[in-house]
Amino acid sequence: MCHGNAPLTPTGRLRLAWCVVEDGRPLRRAAERFQVSHTTAKRWADRYRLQGWAGMYDRSSRPHHSPRKTATAVEEQVVRMRQEHRIGPLRLAVRTGVAPSTAHRILREHGLPPLAALDRATGRPVRRYERTRPGELVHIDVKKLGRIPDGGGHRMRGRAAGQANRKRSTAGYAYLHTALDDHSRLAYTEDLADETAPTCAAFLKRAAAWFAARGIVIERVLTDNAWAYSKNTWRQTCRQLGISPRWTRPWRPQTNGKVERFHRTLLEEWAYHQPYTSDTERQAAFPAWLDWYNYHRPHTGISGRTPASRVTNLSKQHT
Secondary structure (H helix, E strand, O other), rough: OOOOOOOOHHHHHHHHHHHHHHOOOOHHHHHHHOOOOOOHHHHHHHHHHHHHHHHHHOOOOOOOOOOOOOOHHHHHHHHHHHHHOOOOOOHHHHHOOOOOOHHHHHHHHOOOOOHHHHHHHHOOOOOOOOOOOOOOOOOEEEEEOOOHHHHHHHHHOOOHHHHHHHHOOOEEEEEEEEEEEEOOOEEEEEEOOOOHHHHHHHHHHHHHHHHOOOOOOOOOEOOOOHHOOOHHHHHHHHHHHHOOOOOOOOOOOOHHHHHHHHHHHHHHHHOOOOOOHHHHHHHHHHHHHHHHHHHHHHHHHHHOHHHHHHHOOOOOOOO
16 A cells, blocks of 8 residues: 555556556656656666566565564563463563563564453453443442541641541541443442441432433342342342342452442542542532533543433433
């Protein structure tokens, strides 16, 4: 394939060579006619004499000999260690004696995906899925977050003063219960006092009502195997609401990864985004952040759209 600024396509090169070789025109006259240099006209004329039409295509710039190319045995060692130990280019470089950039190139040439795209337990590519409609599956999880003592924690007062202030305080922990729709990524979160079975069941009722007000009927919920989600209280609440409960496999938190990723975003963009002088100040900033997340923040997991834009006729999605 010709580069973008090439003055001649393979057909144009053939016409140029034909003028010189078959019609007997001088090189300079032919070069002027096709608006190329004398050396370019000579190159394509010589290739036509030797190779005919096949010589009119660009040749590979790859050298015939690469004396400094990484040995095949080293490449096989890099690939084998990656598959056995699932380590990145830097650690592979230290173990095999090549540069990190060389280890990265070897992995790329052999079609090995980045570690972020693999399941660390099995080494297999992560299977990503997405439900086809809102409400088909809602992920539920709890994030335990330390409350900020009055006067601020270590982010506001420094490590030593912040720890001393926390010891004098009885701030405790916040339990952030989140329900996240798999298809749209629309999220509903409450700050509650604990994560007991009655608290989780009551949260599910309020979450179902919140989604229903936005035209989403929850069909299934997916949770981990925490104690609160395995009790009869949770099962009975799901039965009353007409929701089918689902649980992740043990030791497989990535199955509930969408809500796990939401909690990471929540921590980065709200909880730890700026220093707060008290937990009350931080909680006061949460409703505005959640509204921004649902209605205005582009979500990379859904091609830069907002969660609200994936819910039909949801109010405020265009404001």
